[in-house]
Amino acid sequence: MTSIVDIARQGLGGLLRKEGLSCSCGKRHHTELREVVMQAGALQETPRLVEKYGGSRVFLIADQNTYQVAGQKAAALLGEAGIDHEVFIFADDYVQPTDASLEQVLAKFSGDCDMILGVGSGTINDISKLAAKERGVSYICVATAPSMDGFVSNTSSMVMKGIKVSIESTVPLAVVADLDILVAAPERLLQAGFGDILAKYTSIAEWRISNLITGEYYCEQIAELMRMAVRNCVANVEGLAKREPEAVKYVMESLILSGIAMAFAGFTRPASGVEHYFSHTWDMRYLEFHTPKDFHGIQCGIGTVLTLEVYDQIKKLTPSREKGLSYVESFDLAKWHQFVQEYLGRSGAGLVEQERKERKYDQAAHRQRLEVIVQKWGQILEIIQTELPSVAQVRGYLQAVGAPVSPTEIGISYADARRAFKVSKDIRNKYNASWLLWDLGCLDEVADSLWQDRE
Ligand SMILES: [Zn+2]
Numbered sequence: 001m002t003s004i005v006d007i008a009r010q011g012l013g014g015l016l017r018k019e020g021l022s023c024s025c026g027k028r029h030h031t032e033l034r035e036v037v038m039q040a041g042a043l044q045e046t047p048r049l050v051e052k053y054g055g056s057r058v059f060l061i062a063d064q065n066t067y068q069v070a071g072q073k074a075a076a077l078l079g080e081a082g083i084d085h086e087v088f089i090f091a092d093d094y095v096q097p098t099d100a101s102l103e104q105v106l107a108k109f110s111g112d113c114d115m116i117l118g119v120g121s122g123t124i125n126d127i128s129k130l131a132a133k134e135r136g137v138s139y140i141c142v143a144t145a146p147s148m149d150g151f152v153s154n155t156s157s158m159v160m161k162g163i164k165v166s167i168e169s170t171v172p173l174a175v176v177a178d179l180d181i182l183v184a185a186p187e188r189l190l191q192a193g194f195g196d197i198l199a200k201y202t203s204i205a206e207w208r209i210s211n212l213i214t215g216e217y218y219c220e221q222i223a224e225l226m227r228m229a230v231r232n233c234v235a236n237v238e239g240l241a242k243r244e245p246e247a248v249k250y251v252m253e254s255l256i257l258s259g260i261a262m263a264f265a266g267f268t269r270p271a272s273g274v275e276h277y278f279s280h281t282w283d284m285r286y287l288e289f290h291t292p293k294d295f296h297g298i299q300c301g302i303g304t305v306l307t308l309e310v311y312d313q314i315k316k317l318t319p320s321r322e323k324g325l326s327y328v329e330s331f332d333l334a335k336w337h338q339f340v341q342e343y344l345g346r347s348g349a350g351l352v353e354q355e356r357k358e359r360k361y362d363q364a365a366h367r368q369r370l371e372v373i374v375q376k377w378g379q380i381l382e383i384i385q386t387e388l389p390s391v392a393q394v395r396g397y398l399q400a401v402g403a404p405v406s407p408t409e410i411g412i413s414y415a416d417a418r419r420a421f422k423v424s425k426d427i428r429n430k431y432n433a434s435w436l437l438w439d440l441g442c443l444d445e446v447a448d449s450l451w452q453d454r455e
């Protein structure tokens with residue numbers, strides 16, 4: 001069996017077989033993505049892809065910026081090729097991924113369109129994928145910036161009724177990644193895409209740690225795909241700073257690979273760990289309290305630095321059964337729930353409700369995990385040692401492209417980063433660094449001591 005990693009080394013195409021790929025983990029991995037056209041001038045391929053994937057009447061979605069950058073040209077190309085199409089352009093400058101934005105699109109969508117062409121990244125892609133799902137039509141994405149890894153995921157990150165949620169949506173059949181367009185993307189978006197890739201260092205480490213402690217499914221091939229993605233990007237960081245097409249291509253390729261890895265694994269683990277929860281927390285606080293926020297990948301880059309600092313503290317610990325048990329015994333869950341609600345507002349109330357169903361704080365489950373942690377501490381340390389780069393390295397990578405490395409650079413205090421870290425265990429049912437510290441009975445002492453010298 002040729003390994004998935006070897007196939008990926010030859011390019012993304014080999015990973016996109018309809019029948020999937022059998023893997024040494026025992027699973028058959030597949031994605032609904034069929035094709036990625038990544039090259040200078042790729043936009044020209046749009047009509048060919050639309051026809052190949054059965055679009056006879058296309059509904060093109062763009063915002064003011066992406067229409068200028070690629071949408072207008074894409075529409076013209078469709079016209080030249082004789083493909084019927086309608087164009088929807090959001091009137092507002094900053095489109096939000098909300099139910100209201102989705103409604104605007106759906107209200108204009110005409111029933112005889114059988115394909116959506118989303119022209120954009122981030123928000124436009126999220127809305128377009130979801131509109132395709134709602135209307136039961138196929139979807140093709142024209143990327144305008146290598147800014148995040150959600151291009152080919154089967155979920156859209158949305159804000160519905162004021163709450164941040166992840167909703168199942170349609171995977172694009174094809175992605176058009178025109179390097180002429182991507183290299184000209186706003187600098188902040190390039191930095192964001194790179195930050196979302198650096199996050200894979202900590203996501204993979206946490207996936208392995210979770211696998212060890214909770215027995216969660218893990219695939220070494222998929223993990224290796226992500227390591228490869230990160231290696232390719234950091235090896236070209238100087239080129240990225242200069243917007244060299246080759247370096248931008250590596251970032252875009254890695255972002256798509258990351259989406260493929262999530263599809264292969266069947267969950268977000270390969271691409272998202274606690275570093276992402278800093279970002280989710282700041283997004284939730286922004287929605288509720290209008291506190292500062294930045295692009296997803298910018299926040300994930302900062303979250304990665306913070307997470308590496310947390311793991312530097314974890315490395316110094318010696319697990320103790322007594323300490324873990326007595327901490328959890330005296331843990332005041334009602335008080336904690338109250339804090340989550342106050343800190344995150346409506347989103348927090350939803351998380352608390354969810355926790356009451358999932359019973360994440362169950363003491364019997366804690367005892368079992370603690371026992372495993374004590375017994376496997378050496379292996380946990382080895383994962384931390386082998387998977388994680390130093391804080392200085394990752395700061396250096398981010399600084400090389402001019403991206404922020406600390407929360408204060410985006411208007412968020414370190415005190416807030418401490419709270420975000422503690423709350424990170426409540427965001428999804430996913431074992432991460434804050435759970436590990438809670439299990440050890442060290443969450444408060446470690447979290448409260450972090451970043452004190454940088455207030
Ligand atoms: Zn596998």
Ligand SMILES: [Zn+2]
Nearest residue numbers: 149196276300
């Ligand atoms: Zn991400």
